[in-house]
Amino acid sequence: MQFEEGELEQEWFRKRTYKHFDRPVNSIFVENTIDPSFVSTHSFAPLIQFNKVTKKYKLCAVERKRKVVKKSRAIMYASHKDACILSYYSSLLGNLLNNYYYENDLDENVIAYRSLGRSNYDFSAKAYNFAMLESPVSVLAFDVSGFFDNLDHKLLKSKLKRILNMDELPKDWYAIYKFVTKFHYVKKDELKLIPAFLKSLDTPGVEPIATVAELKREKINFYPNPTHGRGIPQGTPISATLSNLYLMAFDKEIKDFCVSIGAFYQRYSDDILVICSPEREGEVSKKIKYLMDREKLSLNEEKTEIRTFDKNKREFTPSDLSQYLGFSFGYNDVFIRQSSMARQWRKMRKSIQRTKRYAEINIQSGKSNKVYTKKLRRKFSPLQYRNFSSYARRGAHAFNSRSILKQTRRLERAFEMELQKIKSDLEKP
Known part of the structure; x- marks a missing residue:
């Protein structure tokens, strides 16, 4: 295998430019x-x-x-x-x-740190669709304590x-x-x-x-x-x-067990999701704990969540929502998690303030007479960029969710209003 100088397009190779105790490799x-x-x-x-x-x-x-x-x-x-x-x-x-x-039919179950050509909303939508189809079900989310450290x-x-x-x-x-x-x-x-x-x-x-x-x-x-x-x-x-390797036997055994009881299983790193009939809830918890003990790992009880999902239930409270891969499952719709949306609102407001501050300095010093917004729009506009807005819209499509679309549009409208206000305040004719 020969490489031309400067051409390092190995599938596994990624050029790194951070500082360390040596230079980037040739x-x-x-x-x-x-x-x-x-x-x-x-x-x-x-x-x-x-x-x-x-x-x-x-x-x-x-x-x-x-x-x-x-x-x-x-x-x-x-x-x-x-x-x-x-x-x-x-x-x-x-x-x-x-x-x-592939040999053990686990391709759809172990989803972290693999190039599968799909996003979190695809896997989350698959879990949601299973819950809707089999409703009423119990949604069990487990978290492994100090995964890498243990x-x-x-x-x-x-x-x-x-x-x-x-x-x-x-x-x-x-x-x-x-x-x-x-x-x-x-x-x-x-x-x-x-x-x-x-x-x-x-x-x-x-x-x-x-x-x-x-x-x-x-x-x-x-x-x-x-x-x-x-x-x-x-x-x-x-x-x-290596973390995926460590749980290879766990993945096979818990997946086979879930198949035997008609349940759904997915694992994203140290986040384990099982969706099963309510009467199997205790059996699943016991099996997960037993297999974790065998692997010399433990579950974080504080982060373990068990919710009942019933699509026929008319009303629900936030505590009824099942959380998975950044999404919250309601009984008739799906939402982006409140914490994820709050984080995007904070990012948007900080970015707006930063842009305003730089624009004020440049305009007052005579270096510019306008507010430059191209980079900012790439972060928050519903354009064909790899940003939160485009990701959320694809997620809305995957779930066929009006609620996700509403959450996203509200953020986008607020962004445009803030941006236009800065431009009208600072850009003088």
Whole structure:
């Protein structure tokens, strides 16, 4: 397999331009990546860790007010060379898993981290249509606690050997396994405390932040995997594929069980959905918990939701809605989740204010006499862009939902009104 310099269109290869402890790879390194002997002797670099904080707005039942709940996740990203290798092995593993899913009729059940050519609304619509057809049903949504942090290393290794159909891991695969289980990382916040490293991080370009020797000289901490015997880093190119591998036996057994009782099963990463007849509800919960225990994982009881879905029920409250993949199922219609819509409204208003602020500065300084809105329209207008508005409209079509269309149009109208107000206030004839 030959590559021309500058032409790296491998299906598994993605050019990365972030800063790390090395430069982006060239075509020679990509060629070497597919050589097992090269990978088996490769020295992996430490990961860089940062905390990704997301905000959620939850309704407090007592005070009837919405409060901000912050959730922090530790994300770790690999060096360019390591990411290239991990991407290739993720592709190999993904192909093996796809064959397993096809052979075991799981193609429609495991939907995360796979190129299936469909969107969340397609899978959510399939679940909704099943619920409508089989109504009344119980909709059970389970969440795995600390999924990536709790994958058992011995079980992961045995599953990797099983999918590879080998008694022992080859040296190259063992190198991959060892890296994701015995990883080390440095904290990005600690790198920023060193002036030279901070300057490198803030300087545009792809020059390395530092060498490993320089990190050691500045006494930067190299942190090991914090949980002995379990856990893989979240954020590397192979992490998601390994998480699917880990649950391959679970997926088959729970899917076969659901088929036997006429139930519906889908899993998106650590989110598990089962739709069954109300009298089977307890049986399903018991089976899920048993299989999770076997995989040395546990369910987050706080996030477990069980709802009764009855299309003949005339009235419902928000607590009756079943939530799945960003959508809420009503008895006669589907909605975009309230939290998702609220997030889009906040994004829209912040973007409008930012555009107004920049326009005021440019107009007052004489650099411009108009408000530039092209980028803003790409984010929020119902045009043929990959934005929330176009996604929501496709979702409305998939569900045949007037409510989703109404939610979307309301946001679009508000956006246009805000935009026109800025233009009329700032653009003088």
